[in-house]
Amino acid sequence: METENKEIQAPERRKRIFSGVQPSGTITLGNYIGAIRNWVNLQEEYDCAFAMMDMHSITVRQTPAELRKRTLELLALYIACGIDPEKCILFIQSHNSAHAELAWVLNCYTYMGELQRMTQFKDKSARHADNINAGLFTYPVLMAADILLYQADCVPVGKDQMQHIEICRDIANRFNALYGNVFTIPEGLLVKSGAKIMSLQEPTKKMSKSDPNPKGFISMMDDFNVIAKKIKSAVTDSEGIIEYRPEDDSKAGINNLLSIMAVMTDSNPEKVAEGFEGQGYGAFKSAVAEAVVEGIRPIREEYDRIIKDKAYLQDIYRNGAEQAHRIADRTLKKVYKKVGFVVE
Numbered sequence: 001m002e003t004e005n006k007e008i009q010a011p012e013r014r015k016r017i018f019s020g021v022q023p024s025g026t027i028t029l030g031n032y033i034g035a036i037r038n039w040v041n042l043q044e045e046y047d048c049a050f051a052m053m054d055m056h057s058i059t060v061r062q063t064p065a066e067l068r069k070r071t072l073e074l075l076a077l078y079i080a081c082g083i084d085p086e087k088c089i090l091f092i093q094s095h096n097s098a099h100a101e102l103a104w105v106l107n108c109y110t111y112m113g114e115l116q117r118m119t120q121f122k123d124k125s126a127r128h129a130d131n132i133n134a135g136l137f138t139y140p141v142l143m144a145a146d147i148l149l150y151q152a153d154c155v156p157v158g159k160d161q162m163q164h165i166e167i168c169r170d171i172a173n174r175f176n177a178l179y180g181n182v183f184t185i186p187e188g189l190l191v192k193s194g195a196k197i198m199s200l201q202e203p204t205k206k207m208s209k210s211d212p213n214p215k216g217f218i219s220m221m222d223d224f225n226v227i228a229k230k231i232k233s234a235v236t237d238s239e240g241i242i243e244y245r246p247e248d249d250s251k252a253g254i255n256n257l258l259s260i261m262a263v264m265t266d267s268n269p270e271k272v273a274e275g276f277e278g279q280g281y282g283a284f285k286s287a288v289a290e291a292v293v294e295g296i297r298p299i300r301e302e303y304d305r306i307i308k309d310k311a312y313l314q315d316i317y318r319n320g321a322e323q324a325h326r327i328a329d330r331t332l333k334k335v336y337k338k339v340g341f342v343v344e
């Protein structure tokens with residue numbers, strides 16, 4: 001009886017995922033392993049929308065030609081990594097005016113005090129003391145608009161973005177309390193990558209594209225021989241034993257290389273370590289370098305092909321913007337009606 005009932009039930013709506021990335025700076029191996037790779041898996045189970053957040057990028061000064069170039073490069077890289085434009089919505093934030101429009105409305109439902117507490121605002125205004133602009137201050141409101149427009153259930157982000165998800169939920173709950181159920185309340189989805197990739201030079205710190213020492217990170221765009229060199233000069237220890245000891249900071253360098261190798265070869269760090277028992281760090285590093293280069297090679301070949309095909313890229317982002325608009329406009333209309341605008 002019960003199974004029969006289930007069969008006649010309408011299929012549940014697939015959960016929606018929204019995430020975005022700023023086209024500022026290069027994409028590192030850490031970003032690929034920690035974020036993009038996971039999105040590739042998520043697109044099978046969820047309705048996904050991923051966007052290039054160019055409007056967020058201009059909260060710090062950009063070189064216009066660079067920003068434009070990097071936005072397209074990022075889009076090409078996503079596709080090359082396996083994000084399938086047939087399966088998800090892939091678009092450029094500034095192509096969907098609904099983001100700016102909803103952000104304005106939400107600005108009027110967000111308190112100065114809330115924004116003043118955001119750690120990213122405090123950090124960025126310290127780093128860019130000559131340009132503490134209002135956009136930097138209201139950054140979290142635009143981000144809330146990004147997410148709420150799509151009625152996203154889940155937002156995969158790194159730990160540093162969790163505070164932004166929290167404020168997004170606060171704003172959405174506040175709005176819903178006033179006007180009824182307008183927004184889906186999103187959950188932050190801390191991506192469990194199985195591996196947090198650390199700096200090659202200071203392996204107790206996260207690998208970061210803003211590391212002043214380029215030897216600390218691997219860019220997905222680095223030449224293969226540069227990648228190999230960076231891995232070979234990774235900081236290790238003087239113990240000379242290849243063993244995975246995640247709790248031992250003195251092994252941070254080796255732990256990191258083992259994690260990287262494990263991800264690139266679909267294994268786990270313990271198993272990788274076993275395979276190198278008794279061998280020297282030199283041979284181990286060469287093997288890691290080869291695994292990384294071979295892992296990145298097919299992505300890069302695909303990327304090189306896509307980035308040259310401007311017509312294809314244009315097709316993808318135009319199509320993505322159209323789909324994004326369709327979903328976002330529905331939410332925006334609802335919001336406009338609720339706050340008392342005359343709706344056409």
Ligand code: TRP
Nearest residue numbers: 018019020021022053056143146
């Ligand atoms: N703030 C995010 C970051 O710097 C990027 C971002 C903008 C984003 N809007 C978003 C991420 C919406 C997830 C959802 O990483």
